[in-house]
Amino acid sequence: MAEAIPFTMKMLEWKSWSDPMVLEDCSEEQIAVLEESDPVAKTHEYYLTLVRDPAALLARSRLFNAIMYSEEGAPRAEKEFAATAESMLNGCVFCASVHARLYSRYAKDRPTMQAFLDTGLDMELPDRLRAIADFATALAATPPTAGQAHVDALKAEGMTAEEIMDIANAVAMFAWANRLMLTLGAPQYQA
């Protein structure tokens, strides 16, 4: 059993427990799906594992990109914060590392994120981040427990219904992404 890695912003790499495809054995369809999915997909074990089901990977990648990279609506930093909080709830150390770094970059606020990773979900946070974390973790629960009080807290921060939906879509996306990362492989420190 490898050493357990705590929540961190250090660079991690993900190792597959399945049998990742090698590029030489990929069909033209699989290569096209990898190229559309992510700039690093052809060298990343995660994508090379998922490309065993090319239709599913393509759908996942298009939905991921439509939700996370959209420039309208909720700010990218807040979607990344929600994704990180959910990844912490689910125990996805790899996802948390990537999206904590992205939050830090987009919010220009690394200290808050480092403290959040170190302290945990109950950390005292500014009201707006608290409302996002509470909504994200309630929607991430199975079954989801997000309710009117969570929505009201976000509206009190000035969010529109569409922006709340943007945050919720990010949470839904990471319900998907966390489950793949957690069940098909594990992270290790980058050499």
Place this chain on the structure above:
Amino acid sequence: MLDEPKDTLARLTGGAGAEIAAARPAVAAAMEASQEALLGEGSSPHLGMAEKHLVALAVAAWHADAGAVALYSGTAAAAGASEAEIAAATGGNAEDPRLAALMAHAKMLTFAPADSSTAKLDELRAAGVSEDGVIAVSQLAAYLSHQLRAAHMLRLLGA
């Protein structure tokens, strides 16, 4: 049925929150394309169509989502599942050992994905699931975790 909406999320929510969802057409289109990719004719050939829809039914029941239980009971029947299989799946169970292994894996993904391990993947392989099938059932259960949260959110925002 008259005027049944083609949009799967709208079928799950009875149209709640539809105006809000319409503000993000690219997301809505990608959601519907995901439904087709995971559960439609173009979905992985490494799981049976009835297997996929029975797993979806079980995941819907684990999320206590009545709308999704109704939807996937119907699609499982259309895919050839028997009444007994549909009743068992609604309780998260299956008689067939391969289907039971697929459901056990989907249950772990639903409630406790951090409990996964190489041994859990070996249980699927031992039940006759191919490596491509391992990825397909993982994608299916993970996708449903997305879909049922999107439906929950639209019901909440549309209330």
